[in-house]
Each structure stands twice: as structure tokens, then as C-alpha cells.
Amino acid sequence: MHRLLLLLCFTLSLAPAQPPGTNYDETKVPKYTLPDPLVMADGTPVKDAAMWRKQRRPEILALFSEQVYGVTPKAKVKLRTEVLEMDKSAHGGLATRKQVRVWFGPASDAPFMDLLIYLPNGAKGRVPAFLGLNFGGNHTVQPDTEIRVTKSWVRAKGNVATEAERGTGSSRWPVDMIVKRGYAVVTAYYGDIDPDFDDGFKNGVHALFPRTSSANEWGSLGAWAWGMSRAMDVLEKEKEIDAARVVLHGHSRLGKAALWAGAQDERFAVVISNDSGEGGAALARRQFGETTARINTAFPHWFAGNFKQYNGKEDTIPVDQHMLLALIAPRPLYVDSALEDEWADPKGEFLGALGADPVYRLLGMPGLLVKEFPAVEKPTLDGSIGYHIRKGKHDVTDYDWTQWMNFADRHFKRAAR
Numbered sequence: 112m113h114r115l116l117l118l119l120c121f122t123l124s125l126a127p128a129q130p131p132g133t134n135y136d137e138t139k140v141p142k143y144t145l146p147d148p149l150v151m152a153d154g155t156p157v158k159d160a161a162m163w164r165k166q167r168r169p170e171i172l173a174l175f176s177e178q179v180y181g182v183t184p185k186a187k188v189k190l191r192t193e194v195l196e197m198d199k200s201a202h203g204g205l206a207t208r209k210q211v212r213v214w215f216g217p218a219s220d221a222p223f224m225d226l227l228i229y230l231p232n233g234a235k236g237r238v239p240a241f242l243g244l245n246f247g248g249n250h251t252v253q254p255d256t257e258i259r260v261t262k263s264w265v266r267a268k269g270n271v272a273t274e275a276e277r278g279t280g281s282s283r284w285p286v287d288m289i290v291k292r293g294y295a296v297v298t299a300y301y302g303d304i305d306p307d308f309d310d311g312f313k314n315g316v317h318a319l320f321p322r323t324s325s326a327n328e329w330g331s332l333g334a335w336a337w338g339m340s341r342a343m344d345v346l347e348k349e350k351e352i353d354a355a356r357v358v359l360h361g362h363s364r365l366g367k368a369a370l371w372a373g374a375q376d377e378r379f380a381v382v383i384s385n386d387s388g389e390g391g392a393a394l395a396r397r398q399f400g401e402t403t404a405r406i407n408t409a410f411p412h413w414f415a416g417n418f419k420q421y422n423g424k425e426d427t428i429p430v431d432q433h434m435l436l437a438l439i440a441p442r443p444l445y446v447d448s449a450l451e452d453e454w455a456d457p458k459g460e461f462l463g464a465l466g467a468d469p470v471y472r473l474l475g476m477p478g479l480l481v482k483e484f485p486a487v488e489k490p491t492l493d494g495s496i497g498y499h500i501r502k503g504k505h506d507v508t509d510y511d512w513t514q515w516m517n518f519a520d521r522h523f524k525r526a527a528r
């Protein structure tokens with residue numbers, strides 16, 4: 112009960128009150144025209160895969176960097192790792208739990224993230240993995256008392272994590288179910304990478320890089336995406352994990368970050384967006400649920416300064432979110448929504464996925480096989496873009512995980528288990 116209450120408070124604290132005047136009426140969505148992912152900014156049509164790859168893809172990537180998420184610093188940071196702890200008989204012998212500290216830089220006081228890794232025991236050869244950041248600290252992922260409690264600030268300056276939160280996020284991390292299907296689970300606390308509050312980009316990994324002109328400076332979504340790539344650097348060296356089969360996933364703000372990471376870093380084999388909404392998979396031009404003005408006001412530290420000029424002027428953004436999804440192509444992409452998560456605009460997320468379809472098809476991939484907004488819990492698992500909408504609220508559930516693993520199995524040509 113105590114746990115449930117904590118989880119509830121935690122969830123509520125993440126979701127600011129939805130402002131009056133938010134449109135939830137489909138008949139009141141004004142008409143909009145999406146920019147064509149297959150037409151260059153100067154109007155030239157993209158005629159083939161090579162032109163997409165060499166010209167249009169870099170053009171779109173640069174627009175998202177400059178205008179939306181901010182420019183990710185190019186400088187390489189040398190990582191230092193240390194295995195803090197390992198137990199080969201975790202989860203009743205199903206898994207090996209490993210906690211690996213990853214320092215961003217050689218300095219003894221360099222910032223670090225702790226990776227929590229579960230490897231399925233008894234696997235033959237390297238295993239595919241699901242990688243995703245968590246919202247509350249690794250100790251919230253499972254009730255297991257061996258998991259280190261994060262020392263990073265939680266959600267607000269000076270707010271520390273506590274023992275009482277142990278396992279409170281475990282319904283979103285069904286470790287047993289995942290390792291039983293032969294996948295490793297890898298996670299880290301997003302606040303280890305960049306604490307989620309507006310501090311003028313002084314803390315977290317932002318502090319590792321020189322400040323730039325604020326207009327295109329990377330925000331927190333960019334920093335979390337960067338952290339996902341650093342986790343991938345570590346996985347490339349983990350001998351039990353097949354780095355060519357890493358599925359990157361993220362929920363809500365972390366779904367936005369996962370899409371941005373997957374767009375920039377092509378080492379991620381599959382990318383999953385769960386309830387990512389505005390600034391994620393949902394079309395910005397569709398006026399339904401959260402708006403650009405609202406997200407920029409409630410979370411001024413998430414995006415580049417330039418993005419604020421589009422508050423209330425979504426039609427002038429040179430990109431829309433279907434183009435972010437198209438940057439994942441030809442790699443498999445999965446988008447999902449929840450029926451009661453109207454703030455994230457489920458239909459806008461589906462239309463984002465559909466809008467990426469022509470790029471997949473240009474690249475010779477099947478794209479999204481459904482063209483109409485599907486019925487609840489009728490997942491589309493074939494094709495290179497998967498989608499489902501499930502019953503219930505803004506959350507991550509076993510239903511979602513089941514579809515993600517079914518989708519990944521198909522793409523990795525693994526027999527269903």
C-alpha cells in the first residue's frame with residue numbers, strides 16, 4: 112500500500128496539471144499540412160535511397176539539432192567503468208545481475224551513471240538487450256536490496272533518493288518476463304545523466320562541455336539521448352551482449368529522448384517510443400493534447416532555445432515529428448500509445464509513425480502495414496514500423512513489453528518463446 116502511494120505521488124509529481132483549454136476534441140483539430148520528408152528544404156524531390164542518405168537525412172538531422180533538441184557536442188568523452196557488484200543467482204537463478212559504474216571522463220570526481228544489467232542465465236552465445244533509462248533511480252526498478260540507491264538528485268535540487276522508493280517502479284520493469292525470453296535488461300537513472308530541472312545547464316553531463324550560443328544549445332532531452340549512446344558504448348564491450356541487437360526504449364520524456372538518440376546513433380538496432388507524445392512521436396502540428404507552448408513553458412530545459420520561437424506557431428517549424436521517426440529508417444521502429452493518455456495524443460503518435468512510412472518504403476522496407484488508426488489492442492507487429500494502442504493510462508505495462516519483445520523477435524528472426 113505504502114509503495115502504491117509512493118508510486119502514485121511520484122507519477123503525479125511528473126505530470127503537471129493539464130491546462131484548461133487543452134483540445135481533446137477530434138472535431139476541433141484544425142487542418143494542417145505536414146512538411147514532406149521526401150522533399151528537400153529547397154523544394155527538390157528526393158528521388159532515391161542514396162539521395163535520402165546523403166542529402167535529405169543529414170538536412171533533417173541538422174534541423175532537429177538546430178531548431179528542436181539542440182546540438183549534441185561532438186567531443187568524445189573517455190569513459191571509465193568499474194563493476195560495482197555482480198550476482199549470478201539473481202531472480203531465483205534466472206539472471207545474472209551486474210551493476211557497472213560508468214564515469215564520464217578520467218577525473219576522479221567525474222559525473223557517472225550506474226548501469227543496472229540483468230543477463231539471462233544459460234544463454235547460448237551473446238544475447239540481445241533492451242536498453243532504457245528509468246525515472247526514479249535503479250533502486251526503483253526492482254525491490255532487490257542489492258541495487259544501489261542513486262546519489263543523484265531526484266527531480267528537484269537537493270532532493271535525495273530513499274530506501275522507501277525501492278521497487279516502486281517495478282511494474283514497468285518485468286525483469287523475470289524479459290530474461291525468460293532471452294533478452295538482457297539494461298537501465299540507468301536518467302538523473303545520473305542530467306537532473307531533470309532547469310538549472311541553466313550547469314549540472315549533469317552538460318557541465319562537461321563548453322557552453323554554446325543558447326539558441327541551439329542542447330537541452331536535457333539531448334543530454335539523456337547522449338547518455339543512452341554512452342550506455343551503448345559500454346554494451347559494445349560487454350562480452351555477453353550482442354551490441355548489434357540492442358533495442359532502445361523509453362517512456363514519455365524518455366521516449367522522446369530515445370527517439371532522438373535513435374535518430375542520431377545508428378548503432379541502435381530497434382527503437383521503441385512508449386507514450387512519448389509532444390516532442391516525441393506525436394505530430395506537433397496536430398492541435399490535440401499537449402502543445403509546443405505548453406511543453407516549452409512547463410519544461411524550459413528540455414529543448415533548444417530556438418524551439419521556443421514555435422510556441423503557438425507549430426505550422427512554421429521546418430520539421431515535424433514524423434521526420435524524426437523517419438530518421439530511424441530503415442531500422443525497425445515501434446510506437447505505442449495508451450487510450451487514456453490523451454495528453455500525449457495517441458492518434459498524433461500513430462500519424463507520426465504513418466508519416467515516416469514513405470521513407471521506409473523508399474529504402475525498400477515495408478514500413479507501417481496499417482493505414483488507419485487501429486482498434487485498441489490490435490498490435491501491428493509485421494512491417495518495419497510497429498504500432499499499438501492499449502487500454503489504460505500513461506504507463507509502461509506487461510502488455511507493452513509483450514508486444515515489444517514480439518516485434519524484436521520478428522526482426523531478430525528469433526523463434527517466439
Ligand code: GTR
Nearest residue numbers: 125126127363364365388401
Ligand atoms: C508530462 C509532459 C509530457 C511527458 C510526461 C512524462 O508532464 O507534459 O510531455 O513527457 O510528462 O515524461 O511523464
